[in-house]
Amino acid sequence: MLRIPIAERPGWQKRAQEFGFEFHTMYGEKYWDESAYYQFSLEQIERDIESPTEEIHQMCLGVVDKVINDDVLMRRFCLPEAQWDFIRQSWLNGDPSLYSRLDFAYSGKGHAKLYENNADTPTSIYETGFWQWLWLQDNVDAGVLLPHSDQFNILQEKLVNRFKDIRYLTPDRVLHFACCKGTPEDRGTVQYLEDCANEAGLSTEFVYIEDIGRDAKGNFTDTKDQIIRFMFKLYPWEFMFQEEFSAQLGHNNIRWIEPPWKSILSNKALLPMLWKMFPDHPNLLPAFFEDELHLASGIDSLVKKPIFSREGSNISFIGDEKGVEASSGPYGEEGFIYQATHMLPKFGDSYTLIGSWLVDDQAAGISIREDRNPITQDMSRFLPHIIV
Amino acid sequence: MKRSKSINLDSMRKVKSASPLMRPLTLAIASVTLAACGSSEEEVQVVSSIEDCKVSTTLTQAQCEVAYQQALQEAERTGPKYSSQAACEAEFGYDQCNRSSQGSFFTPFMAGFLVSNLLDSGRSNRYNPVYRYPKSGSSDRIMTADGRVIGNAGQRSYKVDKSNLQSKPTVTRTVSRGGFGSVASAKSSWGGGKKSSWGG
Numbered sequence: 209m210l211r212i213p214i215a216e217r218p219g220w221q222k223r224a225q226e227f228g229f230e231f232h233t234m235y236g237e238k239y240w241d242e243s244a245y246y247q248f249s250l251e252q253i254e255r256d257i258e259s260p261t262e263e264i265h266q267m268c269l270g271v272v273d274k275v276i277n278d279d280v281l282m283r284r285f286c287l288p289e290a291q292w293d294f295i296r297q298s299w300l301n302g303d304p305s306l307y308s309r310l311d312f313a314y315s316g317k318g319h320a321k322l323y324e325n326n327a328d329t330p331t332s333i334y335e336t337g338f339w340q341w342l343w344l345q346d347n348v349d350a351g352v353l354l355p356h357s358d359q360f361n362i363l364q365e366k367l368v369n370r371f372k373d374i375r376y377l378t379p380d381r382v383l384h385f386a387c388c389k390g391t392p393e394d395r396g397t398v399q400y401l402e403d404c405a406n407e408a409g410l411s412t413e414f415v416y417i418e419d420i421g422r423d424a425k426g427n428f429t430d431t432k433d434q435i436i437r438f439m440f441k442l443y444p445w446e447f448m449f450q451e452e453f454s455a456q457l458g459h460n461n462i463r464w465i466e467p468p469w470k471s472i473l474s475n476k477a478l479l480p481m482l483w484k485m486f487p488d489h490p491n492l493l494p495a496f497f498e499d500e501l502h503l504a505s506g507i508d509s510l511v512k513k514p515i516f517s518r519e520g521s522n523i524s525f526i527g528d529e530k531g532v533e534a535s536s537g538p539y540g541e542e543g544f545i546y547q548a549t550h551m552l553p554k555f556g557d558s559y560t561l562i563g564s565w566l567v568d569d570q571a572a573g574i575s576i577r578e579d580r581n582p583i584t585q586d587m588s589r590f591l592p593h594i595i596v
Numbered sequence: 597m598k599r600s601k602s603i604n605l606d607s608m609r610k611v612k613s614a615s616p617l618m619r620p621l622t623l624a625i626a627s628v629t630l631a632a633c634g635s636s637e638e639e640v641q642v643v644s645s646i647e648d649c650k651v652s653t654t655l656t657q658a659q660c661e662v663a664y665q666q667a668l669q670e671a672e673r674t675g676p677k678y679s680s681q682a683a684c685e686a687e688f689g690y691d692q693c694n695r696s697s698q699g700s701f702f703t704p705f706m707a708g709f710l711v712s713n714l715l716d717s718g719r720s721n722r723y724n725p726v727y728r729y730p731k732s733g734s735s736d737r738i739m740t741a742d743g744r745v746i747g748n749a750g751q752r753s754y755k756v757d758k759s760n761l762q763s764k765p766t767v768t769r770t771v772s773r774g775g776f777g778s779v780a781s782a783k784s785s786w787g788g789g790k791k792s793s794w795g796g
Contacts, residue, residue, distance in 0.1 A: 358597060358598050359599040364600045382763070391792065418774060421774075433770050451777070573599070
């Protein structure tokens, strides 16, 4: 695994405009960064990332199956009791999942270590599935990269095929896509997934989360008063569970993507649970619930993570790495978990995180994020990669 | 190969190429052929009655009767709904609306329904209703139940997106909005007003 500088494609910003990639630069800072790329060997990809990704996903499904049948654990995961039936029913029905992203610390040597599972609302999928694919294609076409350069990125192909499966399981319904207002990044992500769904032959509509309505019977509606029967939402389940319309969840006939059972995996309580069920697994870091910290007595440094948090908010270090500045944010009221510190590898001045994508239960590609700080956040730069 | 074998760049393009005429002719022809191949459009006819359906399409009398009944049911379920006769007529014209069989709504009369010109069975096409939407100073437009205009009235055939041949969502009356999004809005004061993603 190497970080290799490369010339930017001349006029790539224009190409971004052509393909509707509008958030490559945000708030005056570079988000998409093609001044360098990462190079992997096929063995590093297949042995160290692809196969652990699929294995961990299966372990995570084991956690869901255990938690869903246990009221004490459902409470530990801070899931509101009023939604338990809704969550359980979606698991018992086998409601299909579209995608997830596992975040790993990996340096090219040794075992990739799982940081967390973005199982409910993973973003940066357009940059991964399409834009870095195009970057490689352009550089090969221009003779800058060798023709046999490859990339671990079957994401778009698998997304389209998965939408076809889900379409077959959900016949004759229009798929509504939704995200919040005022975030171009989320709107772009949702547009990309809508394009993939259309490619798979699904009819689609779009509605902002804030504009969703309800009729007298409790059906959810879009701004054209059409009843929603099938919805992709880029909005966390744990937010929806607390909101006014949550009383209708489970009482109106909707197929959700991601399904409600994903709220167990996008939850940081997953990490101590995995460690309990699969202790000493080479891809896991020791992790503990707050009231079980005595079990962590032999560990010098811990990372404190909120049960619910997004985009690296509210993370702090305890012990040897205390010097690292904590990240701020609006999360943490539901409590915290603790994970053994395992710093991200450094390439030059940058800390590097690997996102490993799953479509349903299959590993589908990777994305790479870089930051000057050891905590990766939503403004961390996105860099492409190749396999040679 | 560990990546997607091919991606249709034309379908991913959000801004259409500025001057397609500048491209070499052979390339232009090739791309037209390709576009037709993976096209999401389909040619349809608008028929106004069972009789019209029998005469102008390849469907049989029996098939046309089934199609007409299905279009009526779809109109009931998915068509525009108004709370008064006057509100409906303001959009669709005098004497163009009646009370729906459900009682509480007023809906415009169905002007006809869509029949695909493609002879491929095995697909579960719907026979969706269309409406005449008057436009002052020119011919009426033909509109689907969800308000998409497919062309002017009186054409022999129309090019429509395939989604118009699939089932449309049921239309209802919304009694309240804004029941989702409050947690994001409460948390969004973080980051100095910078609106960041709610994903991760």
